[in-house]
Amino acid sequence: GAGVxxxxxxxxxxxxxxxxxxxxxxxxxxxxxxxxxxLGQGPEFLIYFQGTGAADDSGLPNDRFFAVRPEGSVSTxxxxxxxxxxxxxxxxxxxxxxxxxxxxxxxxxxLSVL
Amino acid sequence: xxxxxxHLPTLSVQEGDNSIINxxxxxxxxxxxxxxxxxxxxxxxxxxxxxxxxDKRQGQRVTVLLxxxxxxxxxxxxxxxxxxxxxxxxxxxxxxxxxLIFGQGTTLQVKP
Numbered sequence: 001g002a003g004v005x006x007x008x009x010x011x012x013x014x015x016x017x018x019x020x021x022x023x024x025x026x027x028x029x030x031x032x033x034x035x036x037x038x039l040g041q042g043p044e045f046l047i048y049f050q051g052t053g054a055a056d057d058s059g060l061p062n063d064r065f066f067a068v069r070p071e072g073s074v075s076t077x078x079x080x081x082x083x084x085x086x087x088x089x090x091x092x093x094x095x096x097x098x099x100x101x102x103x104x105x106x107x108x109x110x111l112s113v114l
Numbered sequence: 115x116x117x118x119x120x121h122l123p124t125l126s127v128q129e130g131d132n133s134i135i136n137x138x139x140x141x142x143x144x145x146x147x148x149x150x151x152x153x154x155x156x157x158x159x160x161x162x163x164x165x166x167x168x169d170k171r172q173g174q175r176v177t178v179l180l181x182x183x184x185x186x187x188x189x190x191x192x193x194x195x196x197x198x199x200x201x202x203x204x205x206x207x208x209x210x211x212x213x214l215i216f217g218q219g220t221t222l223q224v225k226p
Contacts, residue, residue: 004157042205044216045213093157101146102148108156
């Protein structure tokens with residue numbers, strides 16, 4: 001069956017621009033997570049959705065980062081006024097609903113801010 | 115504070131040998147632990163999990179051991195194969211935060 005799908009797989013942008021990263025979770029998964037992974041590091045938690053609502057956004061680094069999941073399925077991570085330090089792989093994961101259990105990850109979006 | 119970490123950044127083993135990857139955690143409230151495998155260009159892939167009320171769990175060619183006394187977790191891979199080459203992360207969920215926290219990863223290199 002289809003796994004977690006993330007688009008685009010690569011995104012190159014210029015400093016100061018706005019970007020949107022999309023995540024299609026596994027069908028039927030009510031929980032959705034965004035993580036950020038820098039080179040050589042483990043993934044860092046950003047935000048967690050249960051259904052349409054953000055249950056925990058404590059990992060978002062600042063107010064330039066925002067995520068939505070309006071219909072409880074697809075999610076979009078939005079980054080305003082991008083900075084070079086935002087360059088990383090942004091990973092999306094989903095699960096059946098119990099917090100953090102057996103997350104299934106997508107392949108990520110490699111964001112490069114020039 | 116809470117941290118999850120791995121003892122060695124790189125582990126090199128001969129094909130067919132057993133591999134042991136170690137992890138230490140600091141949060142006593144951690145009650146659920148997961149090992150993930152990440153290949154280049156892919157997202158982390160679930161391998162095996164264990165809850166704090168267990169000290170051992172076995173899967174296909176993999177075994178996870180949990181020692182709560184010393185806050186230590188290990189992943190054992192039997193008869194390591196070239197396809198096992200990847201970065202391995204341990205992660206834990208604490209009852210405090212409910213968040214899955216990853217360590218920094220160990221790179222497993224399998225020599226043919």
